[in-house]
Amino acid sequence: MSRIAFYRLAGLVGLLFAAGTLYRLFPLVTGQPALSEFFMTEDGYLMLTIARNMAIGLGMSVSDGTIPTNGVQPLATFLFTLPYLETGGDKVTSLIGIHLIMTAWSVAGFFLVRALAARILDPEGQAPALPWIAALLWYLSPLLLLHTMNGLETGLYSAMVLAVLLMFLRLLRREAPLGWAWHLGFGLMGGIAFLARIDAVFLLVAVYLVWAIDGLLLRRDPIRTVAARIVPSGLISILVAAPWLLNNQIRFGSIMPVSGTAQSMAAEFGQNLGVLPVKIFEYFMPMLPVPNPLEKTLPVIAIATAVSLGVLAWFLIGVFTRASRPVRLMVLAYLLFGAMVSGYYGLWFGAPHFMSRYLAPLAPLCIIASLWVLADLSRWLFRTRGLRPAIWTGSAAIGLCVLLLGRLLLPGAQEQGHxxxxxxxxxxxxxxxxxxxxxxxxxxxxxxxxxxxxxxxxxxxxxxxxxxxxxxxxxxxxxxxxxxxxxxxxxxxxxxxxxxxxxxxxxxxxxxxxxxxxxxxxxxxxx
CATH class of the missing domain: 3.40.50 (Rossmann fold)
Structure with missing residues (x-):
């Protein structure tokens, strides 16, 4: 890449990144009512209520401190206590700190998406624009922006999923035996991801399953060697998660938080399968959110299913025939995680209106898959121009995301509802x-x-x-x-x-x- 092209890319990325960051922070400038209404969701306020009670000495509780609860994801809740500790529990001023915290983990997610996309789309450093396009599509997607700023753990959890996968990739690339620093680091990261959201258990199962298959079946290492490679960090992850699980079991009778039990209580088997294809499609095409009235119509479901399966199949064939072994294994772990999350929420869980949020950690993989297909098409259909058509198309998708974000600022377009x-x-x-x-x-x-x-x-x-x-x-x-x-x-x-x-x-x-x-x-x- 020439120096002029580099500066042009850096300038455009910087401008769009700044726009996405300022969008997240605009309620701090405009104040009320945007500060309390624009991004904050109903369930987000549940978590903030508990965080505030913790900060003012009422413990993990609701109802003016009279009802103990565990209906939260603990790590985000503890982070959200910080603004309330600083302000003495002020309900309005503390929201400034809450917005800053959510913006911070969104920024972390932006750079983690770029890092993951670089490992998959541009391992040789020949197409640096593609990873940045992936990161910007994630950062500026209207759905994902709202999910990462919703007063819940979604942004933090998504960032932790990416951090675990990137560290897993580093471990796969190491040929030397892992020292205790690596075991401790990966174990802590896995445990922290679990505390960010309990669904990370699916990620850890997927990662350790792929790691074991690689060692036993592909590398043909002795069982003792494989166990020494994966067991220590796994035990550390369990130790990090154990206090929360024990608290849930001892005080509330189940390791599942009461929020999860309540959401699934009235669920019927397979009730969310109808919305699953559309929600996945919206992450393969983050600039094309599907209007709610169309989500359950048969033509839209059929199109969403065909596009999603087609893009995923193309991507996987490409990865498993052209990518390095560590990248293939990391993608396989991500795919298994996605399959488990989709199966759980599609088949056994309730709350179909939350499906998009539950599936949000899968968005980076979906975006990267779409860009992989776009890059292949660009190379094959426009041989003389290389990746330029793909970059132009990706840039147009980013532009559409920006336009949709502008629409959300119109009066009445984004109301809290309660x-x-x-x-x-x-x-x-x-x-x-x-x-x-x-x-x-x-x-x-x-x-x-x-x-x-x-x-x-x-x-x-x-x-x-x-x-x-x-x-x-x-x-x-x-x-x-x-x-x-x-x-x-x-x-x-x-x-x-x-x-x-x-x-x-x-x-x-x-x-x-x-x-x-x-x-x-x-x-x-x-x-």
């Missing part, structure tokens, strides 16, 4: 009163005395759901005086279960904005 519930409670309910909702993330952050009813952070409600099939009797026999949530919850007012209709009356019920409020007919004494 602030109308918060506004009603702030206007009509005293701080001392107890309010409940199925969706308590946003409401529970802004009104301390809020009780969760879907069980994602409330083991008591989860047990009521498990025991009785609903939480109506639990609500009737509780300290709750108000229920405030979306419009659909208003249907509870006619339910006779546990004497609910006799105890609560419907006082607000509007479709736009979506709001339902029920009030106990005889209120508890304040306090």
């Amino acid at each position: 602030m109308q519930v918060v506004d009603w409670v702030e206007r009509n309910v005293p701080d001392s009163a107890w309010v409940a909702a199925v969706q308590t993330g946003t409401l529970g952050y802004w009104h301390d005395r809020t009780i969760n009813l879907d069980g994602k952070v409330n083991p008591e409600a989860l047990e009521a759901r498990r025991r009785e099939g609903n939480v109506l009797a639990y609500v009737v026999n509780s300290r709750i005086d108000y229920i405030a949530d979306w419009y659909g919850v208003g249907g509870w007012a006619a339910r006779e279960d546990g004497g609910f209709a006799e105890t609560f009356e419907l006082i607000e019920h509007t479709k736009s904005p979506s709001l339902a409020v029920m009030r106990r007919r005889v209120l508890h004494e304040p306090g």
